[in-house]
Amino acid sequence: MPAITVAMITLNEEAAIGKVMEDIQRALSGLDSEILVVDSSRDRTPEIAAAMGARVVRQFPPCGYGRAIMRALTDAQGAVTVTLDCDDTYPAERIPELASAVLSGEADIVNASRLGTRPQSMPLANYLANRCFAVLSRLVLGVKTTDVHSGMRAYRRSILQNVAFDAAGPALPVELLLKPALLGYRISEVFIPYRERIGVTTLRRWESTVWTLKRIFRLLPLRFQSHCHEQTLGEAG
Ligand SMILES: Nc1nc2c(ncn2[C@@H]2O[C@H](COP(=O)(O)OP(=O)(O)OP(=O)(O)O)[C@@H](O)[C@H]2O)c(=O)[nH]1
Numbered sequence: 001m002p003a004i005t006v007a008m009i010t011l012n013e014e015a016a017i018g019k020v021m022e023d024i025q026r027a028l029s030g031l032d033s034e035i036l037v038v039d040s041s042r043d044r045t046p047e048i049a050a051a052m053g054a055r056v057v058r059q060f061p062p063c064g065y066g067r068a069i070m071r072a073l074t075d076a077q078g079a080v081t082v083t084l085d086c087d088d089t090y091p092a093e094r095i096p097e098l099a100s101a102v103l104s105g106e107a108d109i110v111n112a113s114r115l116g117t118r119p120q121s122m123p124l125a126n127y128l129a130n131r132c133f134a135v136l137s138r139l140v141l142g143v144k145t146t147d148v149h150s151g152m153r154a155y156r157r158s159i160l161q162n163v164a165f166d167a168a169g170p171a172l173p174v175e176l177l178l179k180p181a182l183l184g185y186r187i188s189e190v191f192i193p194y195r196e197r198i199g200v201t202t203l204r205r206w207e208s209t210v211w212t213l214k215r216i217f218r219l220l221p222l223r224f225q226s227h228c229h230e231q232t233l234g235e236a237g
């Protein structure tokens with residue numbers, strides 16, 4: 001079992017995957033790790049990823065962002081899984097820092113927030129919506145975060161084994177952060193730069209907004225329940 005899995009999901013990212021894989025491999029150099037790609041592409045993305053050493057799981061025809069992410073998180077073998085988009089937007093060189101905060105026991109999830117300041121690469125409407133979602137998460141659920149939609153995070157493996165997530169529908173990253181936070185897992189946040197995307201976005205703004213609100217409000221009952229989760233000390237996973 002590797003210590004670190006870097007997991008990506010891909011939908012027609014052949015223009016970006018070569019560079020993203022190189023950046024990840026450079027960041028992982030010397031670390032006990034694997035790269036996992038859950039792919040639903042019609043282009044050459046899976047062939048390029050496999051040729052560069054990734055373990056590729058095909059999910060075709062595409063069954064949606066949420067199902068692809070859940071498959072990546074459940075197939076990951078590492079004690080910690082670091083996710084990022086395969087579009088060159090996230091800084092792969094920060095992977096070891098995120099992973100080690102989980103492996104050392106400092107946090108159960110590390111959220112790489114894009115919203116320290118407004119990234120030039122993020123359209124104003126997306127930026128304002130993301131700010132509102134963060135404020136709402138704090139007001140409605142009491143969870144302190146600045147970015148509920150980041151695609152770059154480190155997750156302790158046991159969270160994926162112990163917490164149920166609803167993979168059907170968009171905006172799953174919202175639930176992947178807020179639900180563990182409400183259940184008492186320790187979330188920490190670091191700020192990262194967010195770059196211009198290579199290739200075409202798959203984001204559907206309206207659907208994503210509706211599902212973000214739905215996922216936030218659906219978690220409200222958890223705020224008022226007391227929770228206990230078990231952990232064996234000394235066990236990385
Ligand atoms: N396997 C799989 N991957 C998907 C699917 N939809 C999106 N992806 C991938 O999920 C990641 C995130 O999608 P993006 O298009 O970057 O969406 P976004 O990050 O919200 O939008 P940008 O800020 O424009 O990048 C990318 O690596 C996509 O290739 C899908 O249905 N199946």
Ligand SMILES: [Mg+2]
Pocket residue numbers: 085087089151197
């Ligand atoms: Mg992206």
